[in-house]
Amino acid sequence: MSGEEAAPTKKKRKGTKDERLKRSQILLDVTRRCASLANIQDVWKELVGMTSYELDCDRSTLFLNDNETNELFSFVAQGNLTREIRILNDSGIAGHVFQTGQSMLSDDPYEDPLFNREVDQRTGYTTRNIACVPVITMAGEKIGVMQTLNKRVGEFNEADLDLLEQMTTQAAVVLQGLQHFEQIDKIRQKENAFLKLMSDINSEFELSRMLMRVVQEITGMLTSERATIFMFDQSSGTLFSRVSAGGEINEIRFPSHLGIAGEVFTSGKSMNIPHAYADLRFNPSFDKQTGFFTRSILCVPIVNNDNETIGVTQVLNKKGGVFSYEDEQRLKAFTAQISISLQNSKLFDDVQRIKNYNESMLQSMSNGVLTVDPKGDVVTCNAAALNIWGTGEGDLIGKNLRDLVGEEEQWVLEQIEQVKKENHPQLITDTAFTLLGTSKTVNLTLMPLVAAEEDKELGSMIMFEDISSEKRMKSTMSRYMDPVIAAQMMDGDAHEVLGGVSAEATVMFTDVRGFTTITEEYGAQGTVSFLNDYFSLMVDCITKEGGMLDKFIGDAIMACFGLPIPHEDDPDRAMRASIGMIQTLWGWNQARLDKGLKTVDMGIGLNTDMVVSGNIGSPKRMDYTLIGDGVNLAARLESACKSYAARILVSDSTVQKLKGTYRMRAADLVVVKGKTQPVKIYEVLDYHDQVSFPNLMDVVNLFNDGIEAYQVANWDKAIERFNHCLKLNPTDQLSQIYVDRCEFLKSNPPEKEWDGVWVMTSK
Structure with missing residues (x-):
């Protein structure tokens, strides 16, 4: 010293x-x-x-x-x-x-x-x-x-x-x-460890294990707290790492020009930063996410024999001080030694990833796939092919296709030779094909397999699409009824589904607001086009939550959650679907506004009750539908959305069965048209944000206080609460409705003892 x-x-x-x-x-x-x-x-x-x-x-x-x-x-x-x-x-x-x-x-x-x-x-x-x-x-x-x-x-x-x-x-x-x-x-120990490390690294090809070993050694060699190797992915223009000493094995990716690592990668120059937070190039967001505190940074590029930067090595927090010039030189020498091994491992990893991707894609296909080599021997087959032909891999792999097909299917071999000769795929639809003695009606696709060097033949691929009578019938029926019902019928449950079932379900009714203006301005073709676009968006929201579309009634939709297949959270599914429909409609409206088109609104009613489902109609024309008081109440709630200036109204029976938490408020205790008993109804507000409904929770709490005062005829207190709601959100129409109603009841007291029930006279 x-x-x-x-x-x-x-x-x-x-x-x-x-x-x-x-x-x-x-x-x-x-x-x-x-x-x-x-x-x-x-x-x-x-x-x-x-x-x-x-x-x-x-x-x-x-x-x-x-x-x-x-x-x-x-x-x-x-x-x-x-x-x-x-x-x-x-x-x-x-x-x-x-x-x-x-x-x-x-x-x-x-x-x-x-x-x-x-x-x-x-x-x-x-x-x-x-x-x-x-x-x-x-x-x-x-x-x-x-x-x-x-x-x-x-x-x-x-x-x-x-x-x-x-x-x-x-x-x-x-x-x-x-x-x-x-x-x-210390120098001697470091050199011995370095030689052993290089021997181990040169024998490792799996990228994740190699990176783990390298960062462990770097951490110990430079007495640091953490080390990370970022490799460059040319296909995405990103730097990525799969292992970091002291952390879990998780892949991290970011653009190759960002942060300290990005600066070193793009410039090809090392950086030794003794105080990370004093350097403007340092991004502290990673520290906030991980809870790690970065004090010092040493970052050097990884350069291959062609003088190309293929990644960077970043070491954090030298124990007992900051990184020295000697540390920087040791790290440079180390990365120079391992650059070839890292590049080889990355190439091996890329090839393995492509292989896994292709195999995964092959196995996930619903159609059967066989690949054969130039001699006609089967090389690969996917799960769908094994399922279609009811066999195992051992019966296909390595066997010649000529021995597997029937005598009458030898023409397929001729077609395969023709496809290879012309180097062009061929589609043969609705044909009978026999494999291992099993006959199927299939759509058959024959494709040549050619290497990157087009003159090198790899073989052929045969794709089978099973279009047996059951599959064709199910596809046809699904165009005229819900696919779930069609599937149950094809599986042998047609009598149970169509004969009549009584079960608890959550029924949904929706209706378009402002539809009359659309029909007047757009004409017949424009109206049909509008409805098709609208229904496509809304039905996606319903089916996403496992709901069954019952029917379209003009511009209205009737749907059900819980039939024909019940779930434990059907009321929640209906609620999430309703919220999603409003949010989807708002997004669609914005797109229409941008094009100079008119926008619409909608109302939704939800009710949970026992309903009867089945195939109802005449022998010549029948329709699978739902009937019962629960269905009628859902329709009345959808209509009541107009009276309460609401978009989603749900009954108390639905609210009581919800498992999730949603922003909503009690809207009324009301007797709907055609009923004698009052029903407690709620307005759902969960689709709103701070812009569309300012101070939402404050308004909800004040509104609920106002409803309590309203139900005991304390008109002055109720009016004060509802007016307070309007101050917080002047666009809250339901609060204004209650202000007007309370003013009316205050001036015209009810003749009988007030029970807080409001009777609707219209649907």
Whole structure:
């Protein structure tokens, strides 16, 4: 460890003969005891203990200088301070002594402007007096500082200072020698580990395992907290990593020009950042997401033999300081050695990923697929092919297609040869085909397989689409009824489905608002086109939640959740579908506005009850539908949306069965047309955002208070609550309706005792 030349010190006192003999004995003890120790930590402890004893003080601290960081550091000190301390080598009394090379005494440190109170503040220790000397080798080289604190009796004097200087000088040679030895040993260990690592890396092809091993070694080699290797994906223009030391194996991707890693990748130049948050190029969002705190960064490019940058290596948080120039050079050398292995592993990974993708795509196809080589032997087959022909892989793979097809299907072999000759696919529809003695009616597609070099033949692919009578009938029936019902009928449950079933279900009715204007302006063709677009969007929302479309009634939709297949959360499915329909309609309206077209609104009614489902009609014309009071109430609620200026109204029976939480408010206790018993209804508001309905939850709470006052005929309180709602959201039409209703009831009190029930006179 290099240092600075010491400044001349003042003349030392000679002392008496006995004192000189005693001092000589002390210095011999320092030399003997320090020289007998094998590592620097033990010398550190021994020297601190001896100085504390000989100077009769509370504690001593030995600071050595770190030339790379210009810091004084200590690993061991007496007392309760056992962790590492680092201070700048020009800070405080210790820094002053190191810089000047002159010893000093301080009898009142807190009055000394050089004294650094930071350590005392961290440890709670009180410093009364200090003796501090530079640690100087026989060659006059400064390598650190020895500091003693709080002499137990009296104050430190010049004799103490002189003794401390001589003791540290005696130990300096041993300290410096051990430092050099440890540095050499660390270098040797690093080189051995590096050679072993390179041997392991060169034998690994799987990218994820290779990256994991590499980042583990880099983390240890540079004594850092975390390391990440980002490889460049040319197809997407991104940098990606699949493993990060200290974290889970997750793929991270980002554009190859962003952040510190992106800067290094695009420039091809290394970056050593000692303080990450002080650098504007650093993106702290990753720290916020992971909870990790980045202090220092070392990032170098990974360059292949063609001088192309194929990725970057990023190392974070050097333990005990910042990354040095030596760290940077070691990392560059390391990445240069592993670049070829990384590139080979990435190529292997790309090939494996493409292979897995192709196999996954093949297995997920609903049509059967066989591939044969140029000789006609079957190479691959997917699950659908095995299912169609009712066989296993062992019966097909490796067998010649000529032996697998029937005598009457030898024409297929001729067609395959023709396809290979013309290098053009051929589709043969609705044909009988026999394989392994099993006949099927299929659509047959024959395709040539050609390598990137077009003159190299790989074989052929045969694709089967099963169009047996059951499949064709199901496809035909699905055009005229719900696909779920058609599937149940084809599976043998037709009598149960069509004969009549009574079950609990959530019924939905919807209707378009403003449809009359559309029909008047658009004419017949425009109206039909409008309805087709509208119904396509709405039906998608229904089927997405597992609902069954019952029928279209003009511009209205009738749907059901819970029939023919019930779910545990059918009311929630109906609720989510309704909310999705409103939000989808708003998006569609915006698109229509952008094109200069008119917009529409809609109303939705939901009710959960027992309903009867079945095939109803005459022998010549029947229709699968739902009937019952529950159906009628859902229709009445949809109509009531107009009276309550609402988009979604649901009955209490639906609300009571909801498992999820939705933003809604009690709209009324009402007797609908055709009923005698009141029904509690709710307005659903969950499709709103802060823009479409400001202060929504505040309005809901005030509105519910207003409803409670309204139901007990407290008209003034109710009016005050509803008016407050209007102040928070002036567009809340339902609050205005209740203000008007309360004003009317206040001026025209009900003849009978008020029960809070409102009777509707129209549908």
